[in-house]
Amino acid sequence: WARNEEKNIKAIASLGPNAKAFVCDVTDADDSKKAFEATLAHFGRADICIANAGGAGKSGPFTNYSEEDWKQVMDLNLNGVINTFQSIIPHLIKNKQGGKLIVTSSIAGLMGMPYASGYGTTKAAVLGLMRSLALELGRFQIQVNAILPGYIPTDMSLKTPQEFKDGVKRRSASGRDSTPDQIQGITIFLSSPASNLITGQSIVIDDGHTLYPM
Numbered sequence: 001w002a003r004n005e006e007k008n009i010k011a012i013a014s015l016g017p018n019a020k021a022f023v024c025d026v027t028d029a030d031d032s033k034k035a036f037e038a039t040l041a042h043f044g045r046a047d048i049c050i051a052n053a054g055g056a057g058k059s060g061p062f063t064n065y066s067e068e069d070w071k072q073v074m075d076l077n078l079n080g081v082i083n084t085f086q087s088i089i090p091h092l093i094k095n096k097q098g099g100k101l102i103v104t105s106s107i108a109g110l111m112g113m114p115y116a117s118g119y120g121t122t123k124a125a126v127l128g129l130m131r132s133l134a135l136e137l138g139r140f141q142i143q144v145n146a147i148l149p150g151y152i153p154t155d156m157s158l159k160t161p162q163e164f165k166d167g168v169k170r171r172s173a174s175g176r177d178s179t180p181d182q183i184q185g186i187t188i189f190l191s192s193p194a195s196n197l198i199t200g201q202s203i204v205i206d207d208g209h210t211l212y213p214m
Helices: 002-013 029-043 067-095 117-140 162-171 180-190
Strands: 048-051 099-104 142-149 202-205
Touching: 029 067, 048 067, 067 099, 067 117, 067 142, 099 117, 099 180, 117 142, 142 180, 180 202
Parallel strands: 048 099, 099 142, 142 202
Antiparallel strands: none
């Protein structure tokens, strides 16, 4: 985790002199708030927030989940989003300039995922949060949407069994391998004024995986 953190900080710094990283634990509400305050102190204002932190949680049968297993995956995948958005929403409302909130969910939030019930549950939960916030914040010209990737090779998903990866490829319409940079375009669009009439939407990016006939 520490290596990834250092790698990400360097990647952000490489974007130019106006790019800066602020590290926090999104499962800690106070830490999230402090990171946002540091962001405001540096940049003066914020207009876009993407809640992207998440993890797979425990793998295995639902009946094997302990209370601690549920707490861990809920803290990161759901409470982490809540803490992130609660940090910025008061600023967006006060600023009266509108804004964009985006959460990374997953097609697991639509389809479910056997032996990963914690992950599927939290990814569905953030969709309910997203839709509620879209209605609550619309009058402040704040759009709230979710991106639902299919299988994307990341440090988390690369740990899945090979048979799972093979099944994903069989279910893709094009048969191509996906890459993380294929999520960039929709993220930029949802962050831009071009998406001002789009809110409360779950944007699926899965190369047809969810259309695959059973």
